[in-house]
Amino acid sequence: MGFLNGRMTFTRFRVGGPSPLPFSEETLALLESHKIGKHSPADPADGVSTGWAGGGHVLDVTFDYAKNFINDALHAAIRIDVDKVPGSLLRAYTQIEIDARAALNPSGTATRAQKQEAKEAAKARAEAEAADGRFRRRNHYPILWDAREEVLYVGSNSSTVVERATALFRETFDRPLEPITAGSLAVGEHESIAESDRVVAKLGEGSLNLYGGDSGDQLSTVAWAEKAPNMLDHLGNEFLVWLWHQLQNESDTIPLADGSDVAVMVAKTLTLDCPRGETGRDSLTDDSPTRLPEAFRALQSGKLPRKAGLILVRHGAQYEMTIQAESLAVSGAQLPKPEERLEPYEAKCARVDGLRHFAQTLDLLFDAYRSRKTSQNWAEEVGRIKKWIIAA
Numbered sequence: 001m002g003f004l005n006g007r008m009t010f011t012r013f014r015v016g017g018p019s020p021l022p023f024s025e026e027t028l029a030l031l032e033s034h035k036i037g038k039h040s041p042a043d044p045a046d047g048v049s050t051g052w053a054g055g056g057h058v059l060d061v062t063f064d065y066a067k068n069f070i071n072d073a074l075h076a077a078i079r080i081d082v083d084k085v086p087g088s089l090l091r092a093y094t095q096i097e098i099d100a101r102a103a104l105n106p107s108g109t110a111t112r113a114q115k116q117e118a119k120e121a122a123k124a125r126a127e128a129e130a131a132d133g134r135f136r137r138r139n140h141y142p143i144l145w146d147a148r149e150e151v152l153y154v155g156s157n158s159s160t161v162v163e164r165a166t167a168l169f170r171e172t173f174d175r176p177l178e179p180i181t182a183g184s185l186a187v188g189e190h191e192s193i194a195e196s197d198r199v200v201a202k203l204g205e206g207s208l209n210l211y212g213g214d215s216g217d218q219l220s221t222v223a224w225a226e227k228a229p230n231m232l233d234h235l236g237n238e239f240l241v242w243l244w245h246q247l248q249n250e251s252d253t254i255p256l257a258d259g260s261d262v263a264v265m266v267a268k269t270l271t272l273d274c275p276r277g278e279t280g281r282d283s284l285t286d287d288s289p290t291r292l293p294e295a296f297r298a299l300q301s302g303k304l305p306r307k308a309g310l311i312l313v314r315h316g317a318q319y320e321m322t323i324q325a326e327s328l329a330v331s332g333a334q335l336p337k338p339e340e341r342l343e344p345y346e347a348k349c350a351r352v353d354g355l356r357h358f359a360q361t362l363d364l365l366f367d368a369y370r371s372r373k374t375s376q377n378w379a380e381e382v383g384r385i386k387k388w389i390i391a392a
Contacts, residue, residue, distance in 0.1 A: 002155045003075060003144045003355065004348050009331040010144075010153040011162050012359070014184070016176035021147050023069045031063045034172045036079040046082075050164050052172070053079040058140045071349040074145040077155075078165045082137045085126040093122035141165065149356060152177060157329045181327050182239060183230025185366050186373075203232060203373060222304065223277035228326050236325035237275075239369045240305035244290050245385050256364040257371065260314055264365065266290045268309035269322055272298045279303070300389055314361045317354070328366070333358065 002008040020027060032038075036051030054060035055068065055077040068076055097118035102110040110118065129135070142155035143165060154165045166177050178184060186203055225234045243264065246254065253263045270289035273281045282298045289295055289309070299305075305325060312319045321333035335354040342350060372381060 002142050003153065004070075004142075004351050008155065008333045008335070008355070009157055009329075010155055010333075011157055011327065011329045012180040013152040013154070013166065013177040014180055015145065015147075015150045015152050016178070017174075019147060019150075020074075020145075020173075021072055023065075023072075023074060023147065025065070027074065028063045028065065028068065030172050031068070031076060034168065035061055035063075036081065037061070047084050049081045049083075050168055051079060052168070053077040053140050055140075055142060058138050066345075070345070071352040072146070072148040073352050074147065075142070075348075077140040077142050078161075078168055079138060079140040080161065080164060082139075083130055083133070083135060084137070085130055085135050090122060090126050093125050094119055097121045143169070144352070144355070145169075146352070146356065149359075151180070151359070153355070157324065157327075157331055179229045179327070181228070181230050181233045182236030182325065182366070183228065183232030183234075185328070185363060186232050186235050186370050188367075188370070203235065203370075222275035224273075224275075224306075224326065233326040235373070236328060237304040237306065238373075239366060240308055240325050241299070241385065242369050242372070242381075243365075244299075244305070245388055248290065249384075249388060254365065254368050256314075257367055258364060260364075262361055262365055263313040265311040266308055267311050267320070269307065270295055270305060270309070271307040272303035273306045274302065275304050276302075281306075296389075312358075312361055312365065315357070317357060317361075319358050319361065323362070328362070330362075 002010075031052045034052050036049065036053055038051065052063075053076065054062045055075055058079065060077075061079075063076070068074060098110045098115055101114040101118055102108055105111070105114075141161055142153075144153040144155075145151075146153065152166075152169060154162050156162055156165070169175070170177060222234050222237065225231070228234065244266065247264060247266065252265065253261050255261055266289060267287060268285065268289070270284045270286075271281060272284075272295070279301065282294065282303060284292055284295055286292055307322060307324050309322045310320070312321075317336050319333060319335060322331045323329070324331075335351065335358060338347065338350050372378060
């Protein structure tokens with residue numbers, strides 16, 4: 001499974017409510033009561049059923065304390081089963097039924113009523129065969145509820161999978177979930193409503209289109225802003241432009257709020273998109289895609305970075321991944337391997353700790369941008385970025 005070995009892909013959520021620690025048998029009972037096959041029958045509209053799975057493999061539907069509770073985190077999976085008769089088979093059954101009825105007519109042609117009967121008979125035959133699960137497609141996606149950090153990781157970037165997983169989580173554990181996106185991290189958690197309002201107002205300042213077009217255009221008018229979970233998620237696009245400028249003009253090492261530093265490299269992939277939805281998308285692949293002339297031409301033409309491959313190094317640990325700008329969803333993340341051989345359970349604990357450190361590093365890097373964005377010197381930084389783009 002992705003969270004315990006190999007590369008990982010995830011979308012994150014902040015989990016509300018009281019701490020579930022220490023996890024107990026009651027949590028296992030909740031998983032058991034909502035597991036696949038017991039939770040709910042397939043939806044007649046689409047033939048989809050969802051429920052919890054054990055997390056070991058697609059047919060693992062068992063839960064136990066030693067397997068599913070690791071280092072103050074709950075590891076399991078959501079399984080999504082789809083019962084759908086192949087269209088080619090249904091068409092074949094329908095034609096067989098039509099031919100049988102047509103043979104009874106002197107004309108050799110089935111009537112309209114007979115064709116309708118044939119369709120219904122074919123559907124009934126297919127549904128009867130599907131009852132034993134022969135057409136069922138099973139998929140499972142890992143989830144990790146880090147109770148220590150109050151974060152839920154859903155092992156997918158698919159909106160459909162994420163929606164089903166979060167709905168199942170809420171129903172099972174009766175807890176609110178807040179997407180961890182560029183907008184939610186930009187606002188952060190503040191001591192008072194007044195302070196929060198001040199930060200939001202500051203985040204709105206200097207959001208003029210830095211990347212071409214009319215000077216009065218607002219970054220918040222990007223085509224994808226309307227569908228974003230948070231009204232400030234477009235700041236993720238600005239974050240990647242700021243990072244691009246920082247790495248090429250100041251330093252590839254960025255100081256963080258906790259006193260540590262992170263070395264950053266944009267690597268392997270970069271996707272830029274037109275904020276007006278007019279001139280299309282550029283997807284670039286290179287060891288250092290921001291160094292490509294076509295990358296800068298896309299930036300100068302007004303396109304914004306939507307996705308970037310990053311390499312981060314902090315406290316001696318190197319992380320590679322691709323990040324989506326607005327949602328901060330991660331795909332293909334690679335964590336460093338332990339330097340020494342560990343027992344299986346210790347290796348899983350180390351993996352969870354590595355994920356925590358990786359997520360903290362990513363959030364601190366975004367916070368470095370946020371701190372500059374809300375400082376008194378942001379207007380000057382905007383000017384430098386504009387000059388950099390125009391002069392290049």
